[in-house]
Amino acid sequence: MTLTGAGKIAGVVGWPIRHSLSPLLHGYWLDELKVDGALVPLGVPREDFARTVLALRRAGFTGVNVTVPHKEAAFALAHVADAAAEMAGAANLLIFHPDGRIEGRNTDAVGLRESLRAGMSSLHGKTVLLLGAGGAARGALLALNELGAAKVHILNRHADKAVSLARALGPAMQSELLPESLAHWRDVAGAADLVINTTSAGMKGHAPLELDLTVLRDTTTVLDIVYNPLETPLLKQAKGRGLKTIDGLGMLMHQAAPSFEAFFGVTPKVTPGLRAHLEKALHA
Numbered sequence: 001m002t003l004t005g006a007g008k009i010a011g012v013v014g015w016p017i018r019h020s021l022s023p024l025l026h027g028y029w030l031d032e033l034k035v036d037g038a039l040v041p042l043g044v045p046r047e048d049f050a051r052t053v054l055a056l057r058r059a060g061f062t063g064v065n066v067t068v069p070h071k072e073a074a075f076a077l078a079h080v081a082d083a084a085a086e087m088a089g090a091a092n093l094l095i096f097h098p099d100g101r102i103e104g105r106n107t108d109a110v111g112l113r114e115s116l117r118a119g120m121s122s123l124h125g126k127t128v129l130l131l132g133a134g135g136a137a138r139g140a141l142l143a144l145n146e147l148g149a150a151k152v153h154i155l156n157r158h159a160d161k162a163v164s165l166a167r168a169l170g171p172a173m174q175s176e177l178l179p180e181s182l183a184h185w186r187d188v189a190g191a192a193d194l195v196i197n198t199t200s201a202g203m204k205g206h207a208p209l210e211l212d213l214t215v216l217r218d219t220t221t222v223l224d225i226v227y228n229p230l231e232t233p234l235l236k237q238a239k240g241r242g243l244k245t246i247d248g249l250g251m252l253m254h255q256a257a258p259s260f261e262a263f264f265g266v267t268p269k270v271t272p273g274l275r276a277h278l279e280k281a282l283h284a
C-alpha cells in the first residue's frame, strides 16, 4: 500500500463528542485515499477549549474541526479568518500553520451550497423560506446569496431575531431578506421554491415543527439540515405531500471535504459509497 500524508493527525473538538460523525467520515476518506493519518475525537468542556487547542497545535496536529458549543470560541482564537467565518462570527475549522498562525474557516455555508447544487436545479432568481434565525441560518443565508436566490423569507419563532439577522446581513447580500414571524408561514409559503429548516426542531429528542405543507406548491423542494434522524418529521411530511426532499447528510459530507483537504492535503470526493457508510452508522 502506498501511503501519503506522512502520518498527519487532526482532531474534532466538541462537548459532548460521542455523537460526532466526523471520525467516521474522515476515516472513510483516509482509507479510500490511502492517506496515513487520523482524525481523533476530543471531548473538551467549554472552559478548557482554548488551552486544549493551543496544546494540540504544539503537539503537531494539523488542525481541528470544531463543533458545538465551541464555534464562537474557535473564531475568537483564530489569527486570520475567511469571509464566511467573519460573517458567521463562528468557525468550524481551525488550521494550524507551520509559522504558528491559526486560521479559522467556516465551511457550513459551502456544505449547504454544494448540497443544494447536487440536489436541485439552479436557485437563481428563486424564492426561499428559511426557518430559523440562529447560527445555522447565518451560514445558510451566505450559501443562498452565493447561489443567486432573489428573495429569502427568514421565518423565526421570535420574529425580532429574524429582523436582527436581516439587518445584520442584508446590506452585504444581493438576495432580498424578508424577516417574518414563523406564525406567518401560511401567508408566504405558497411563494417558496425551496424551504430550508435550520432550527433544531425535529432533531432526535426535540419536538418537530408543526407546519401545514398543503400550502406549498407541488414543485417546492424541502431541505432539512438536521441529519439525526435522517428522515426528520418535516421531510417525512414533505415526502407524504409528494415534494422533493434533501436530507442533512449532503451538507454534512460537503462541509467536511474542505477540512479533509486542509488536514491531509488530498481532495476527497462526496460519493454514494460515503453516504451509504454514514447511513449505516446512523441507522445502527
Ligand code: ATR
Residues within 6 Å of the ligand: 131, 132, 133, 134, 135, 136, 137, 156, 157, 158, 159, 161, 182, 198, 199, 200, 201, 207, 208, 209
Ligand atoms: P444554531 O446556531 O444551531 O442555529 P441557535 O442559535 O440556538 O442554534 O438557534 C436555534 C434556532 O432554532 C432559533 O432560530 C430558534 O428559534 P428562536 O430564536 O425563536 O428561539 C429555533 N428553534 C428551536 N426550537 C424551535 C421550535 N421548537 N420551534 C421553532 N423554532 C425553534
